[in-house]
Amino acid sequence: MTHLLDIRDLHLAFKGLSGLTEVLHGIDLSIAAGERVALVGESGSGKSVTARIVLGLLQEMRNARVTGRVAFDGADVMTMAQKDRAALRGTEMSMIFQDPTSSLNPTFTIGNQFAEVMRRRDPKLDQAACDARATEMLTEVSIPDPGRVLANYPFQLSGGMNQRVMIAMALVNNPKLLLADEPGTALDVSVQAQTLRLMHDLVEKHHTAVLFISHNLGVVREFADRVYVIYRGRIVETGPTDAIFHSPGHAYTRALMDAVPRITGAGLPAVPEVSDDFLAPMVRHDGGAS
Amino acid sequence: MSSVFRILLRRLAISVIVLIGVSMLIFAIARIIPGDPARIALGPNANADQIASLRTEMHLDEPIIAQYGYFVADVMRGNLGQSLYTNRPVTVDIAEFLPATLELVIFAGILMVGLGLPLGILAARHRGRWPDHLVRVGTLLTVSAPSFVWAVILMLLFAFYLPLFPVAGRLTDSYEIARVTGFLTVDTLLAGNFSAFVDALHHLVLPSIALALSGIGQAARLTRANMIETYDKPYIEMAQAFGFYPTRIARRYAFKPSLIPSLTIIGLDFAAMLGNAFLVEAVFAWPGLSRYGVAVILRKDLNAIMGTVLVIALTFLVVNILVDLLIAFLNPRIRHSTRASS
Numbered sequence: 001m002t003h004l005l006d007i008r009d010l011h012l013a014f015k016g017l018s019g020l021t022e023v024l025h026g027i028d029l030s031i032a033a034g035e036r037v038a039l040v041g042e043s044g045s046g047k048s049v050t051a052r053i054v055l056g057l058l059q060e061m062r063n064a065r066v067t068g069r070v071a072f073d074g075a076d077v078m079t080m081a082q083k084d085r086a087a088l089r090g091t092e093m094s095m096i097f098q099d100p101t102s103s104l105n106p107t108f109t110i111g112n113q114f115a116e117v118m119r120r121r122d123p124k125l126d127q128a129a130c131d132a133r134a135t136e137m138l139t140e141v142s143i144p145d146p147g148r149v150l151a152n153y154p155f156q157l158s159g160g161m162n163q164r165v166m167i168a169m170a171l172v173n174n175p176k177l178l179l180a181d182e183p184g185t186a187l188d189v190s191v192q193a194q195t196l197r198l199m200h201d202l203v204e205k206h207h208t209a210v211l212f213i214s215h216n217l218g219v220v221r222e223f224a225d226r227v228y229v230i231y232r233g234r235i236v237e238t239g240p241t242d243a244i245f246h247s248p249g250h251a252y253t254r255a256l257m258d259a260v261p262r263i264t265g266a267g268l269p270a271v272p273e274v275s276d277d278f279l280a281p282m283v284r285h286d287g288g289a290s
Numbered sequence: 291m292s293s294v295f296r297i298l299l300r301r302l303a304i305s306v307i308v309l310i311g312v313s314m315l316i317f318a319i320a321r322i323i324p325g326d327p328a329r330i331a332l333g334p335n336a337n338a339d340q341i342a343s344l345r346t347e348m349h350l351d352e353p354i355i356a357q358y359g360y361f362v363a364d365v366m367r368g369n370l371g372q373s374l375y376t377n378r379p380v381t382v383d384i385a386e387f388l389p390a391t392l393e394l395v396i397f398a399g400i401l402m403v404g405l406g407l408p409l410g411i412l413a414a415r416h417r418g419r420w421p422d423h424l425v426r427v428g429t430l431l432t433v434s435a436p437s438f439v440w441a442v443i444l445m446l447l448f449a450f451y452l453p454l455f456p457v458a459g460r461l462t463d464s465y466e467i468a469r470v471t472g473f474l475t476v477d478t479l480l481a482g483n484f485s486a487f488v489d490a491l492h493h494l495v496l497p498s499i500a501l502a503l504s505g506i507g508q509a510a511r512l513t514r515a516n517m518i519e520t521y522d523k524p525y526i527e528m529a530q531a532f533g534f535y536p537t538r539i540a541r542r543y544a545f546k547p548s549l550i551p552s553l554t555i556i557g558l559d560f561a562a563m564l565g566n567a568f569l570v571e572a573v574f575a576w577p578g579l580s581r582y583g584v585a586v587i588l589r590k591d592l593n594a595i596m597g598t599v600l601v602i603a604l605t606f607l608v609v610n611i612l613v614d615l616l617i618a619f620l621n622p623r624i625r626h627s628t629r630a631s632s
């Protein structure tokens with residue numbers, strides 16, 4: 001089986017005042033095209049840094065020392081020129097972040113930011129073409145009135161709306177790989193569940209591979225085909241999601257599962273955004289001065 | 291109602307109040323300091339009758355409240371009174387001397403923004419490396435001395451020991467330029483005299499650098515600090531994750547959000563240059579409002595003092611309003627905060 005992403009024996013250390021601090025101790029991880037893979041572990045276990053290495057961001061940091069093999073779509077991310085790595089970002093792979101509202105630039109409109117991202121793929125796109133395509137994407141993430149949203153600034157939208165905008169933005173260039181670093185943990189649980197379901201449907205439809213990072217096994221269960229459990233910079237367990245849930249092998253995985261909050265995944269039933277009875281008041285006041 | 295318009299209205303209202311306050315204060319101070327303006331104006335040979343009649347003409351024998359009333363009534367009619375020093379209407383004097391000062395301040399402002407902001411961006415982008423250290427040490431030097439000290443230093447170095455620039459004045463005497471705006475860089479171009487334009491610029495270099503140096507340092511340090519803070523924001527990481535070039539991230543994604551908090555202080559610095567210009571003008575014998583201002587204060591020329599102070603206060607307020615509007619324009623949060631009203 002050929003992998004879209006293949007990580008072998010990945011080591012990472014940070015140079016600090018007290019010498020080298022090892023953070024990743026030989027990670028092996030692979031994702032096939034269109035596969036949804038979760039990377040689960042507690043805070044500080046090395047999930048975000050792994051995603052940043054895949055994007056090629058840490059390789060450019062002066063105090064980070066990265067060794068190992070990271071192959072993406074047949075090319076070696078570790079040895080390629082900085083410029084070629086940058087060319088992959090935003091086009092072949094993209095990322096969504098934990099806090100949607102602060103991850104969008106506060107001084108540009110959503111439409112503006114969409115256009116910038118689309119021009120990463122095709123610099124000659126004009127604003128009208130960008131707006132048309134952005135509208136299409138926003139409709140796919142069930143945003144009502146996309147035209148208005150494109151003209152808005154992030155602070156004018158709710159956190160859940162920004163989350164969908166970010167998902168739409170990350171997928172607009174049809175990347176082969178989506179890195180999702182604890183998407184929406186800054187949001188309300190039910191909003192988070194709703195957007196995750198949406199993201200699930202979208203990546204399935206577009207056949208996008210996902211590396212889904214989370215510290216919550218419950219969220220992962222609904223989303224991922226396969227799970228990697230990371231503990232202090234080492235992969236301690238891996239396997240199909242169901243297998244891991246039915247018979248967790250490693251003591252750490254069992255501990256993680258016990259820590260799962262009971263409100264998981266399906267928090268709210270899916271309600272259409274606008275329906276007539278949705279807007280009808282439940283309580284009527286009779287006789288009062290109106 | 292648009293929020294920018296609301297900001298403008300509020301600032302205008304505040305400005306009127308400030309102007310009234312400033313005028314009352316200066317009006318009172320100018321009359322409390324010792325010396326009889328009529329006697330000073332008429333000179334040592336005047337007799338008591340002449341002095342008395344001038345005092346009556348100037349309402350100097352009436353209560354100070356009544357005097358202020360006359361003054362306000364005149365200002366409403368656009369009349370700042372006669373200067374006893376030049377024997378001309380104060381408005382004519384100000385129209386003659388103000389452009390020279392404004393030209394100096396505007397050039398210094400351009401230097402402050404044009405050098406300060408890019409230096410700050412450069413330092414922030416290369417935080418902890420030599421361009422950053424260079425900018426930090428350099429700007430610390432420029433902010434640590436006031437502008438008149440820089441004026442003296444620059445003059446000694448680049449006009450005296452190394453005679454690269456003129457020592458004094460705005461234009462070499464041999465040029466005859468018709469006065470249109472009072473801004474020599476504009477008037478020389480209007481006259482089509484390019485070598486006079488270069489000469490005027492040549493005269494502007496040292497005084498405007500002296501005036502701008504501490505502002506450049508302030509602007510650079512402020513921009514650097516705000517940019518560094520912005521670089522830690524998630525939206526910068528997002529821009530990196532989307533593969534934008536570092537230069538583009540610096541100039542577009544990091545600079546604009548970090549400019550907004552810097553701008554208020556840069557605006558205040560700019561307005562403060564108006565005051566500092568007095569000292570720089572004195573060093574470079576720049577024929578601006580400062581020379582006039584000092585002369586009229588020494589002669590207790592009441593009308594001219596009031597006129598000068600009011601014009602400076604007015605300029606200060608206008609600059610502040612412009613900065614506020616610019617901030618409102620750059621910051622969508624202010625521009626679109628219409629929800630609360632309308």
Ligand SMILES: Nc1ncnc2c1ncn2[C@@H]1O[C@H](COP(=O)(O)OP(=O)(O)OP(=O)(O)O)[C@@H](O)[C@H]1O
Nearest residue numbers: 014023041042043044045046047048049050182215
């Ligand atoms: N720039 C850096 N310099 C030094 N150490 C770093 C840096 N970035 C991350 N680390 C260290 O690397 C380790 C892993 O960090 P990482 O951000 O990957 O954790 P994480 O698994 O994503 O945790 P969380 O769930 O809290 O986001 C941490 O111990 C962190 O302190």
Ligand SMILES: [Mg+2]
Nearest residue numbers: 047048049181
């Ligand atoms: Mg993390």
